[in-house]
Amino acid sequence: MRTLWIKVITTVVALTLSAAIGLAAEPAPKAAGGAKALAKTGPAKPADAKAPAAKQEPVDINSASDAELKAIPGLGDAYIAKIVVNRPYANKAQLVSRKVLPESVYEKVKDRIIAKQTKKEDKKADPKAAAKPEPKKK
Numbered sequence: 612m613r614t615l616w617i618k619v620i621t622t623v624v625a626l627t628l629s630a631a632i633g634l635a636a637e638p639a640p641k642a643a644g645g646a647k648a649l650a651k652t653g654p655a656k657p658a659d660a661k662a663p664a665a666k667q668e669p670v671d672i673n674s675a676s677d678a679e680l681k682a683i684p685g686l687g688d689a690y691i692a693k694i695v696v697n698r699p700y701a702n703k704a705q706l707v708s709r710k711v712l713p714e715s716v717y718e719k720v721k722d723r724i725i726a727k728q729t730k731k732e733d734k735k736a737d738p739k740a741a742a743k744p745e746p747k748k749k
Contacts, residue, residue: 693711
């Protein structure tokens with residue numbers, strides 16, 4: 612009797628799993644009208660097939676926020692924290708020379724990043740510089 616129950620349970624589990632795999636492999640059309648709507652419009656095409664990928668602007672490693680850096684594939688939280696702590700950079704190759712990123716990661720991200728330099732005018736507008744009191748004249 613016990614082996615009969617084990618066989619029944621095993622069969623039910625196997626049928627359930629095979630049905631679930633079959634349903635997951637081919638999703639049902641979501642358009643109203645079901646198969647009729649699919650027949651009229653045809654199968655959906657991926658959006659990537661129609662339009663070429665838009666070229667993204669490089670991210671400035673000297674001024675980018677954590678969220679902007681996180682959008683770069685290959686950079687995780689640990690690398691982003693290292694990039695921010697070791698700012699500023701004269702050029703993007705300093706990520707490797709300062710041992711912020713390993714060479715393999717740098718090769719993946721080098722086309723997505725830049726290292727802009729701040730202008731001298733920006734340095735004058737620096738709030739830290741404005742906070743220093745001027746020496747008193749006698």
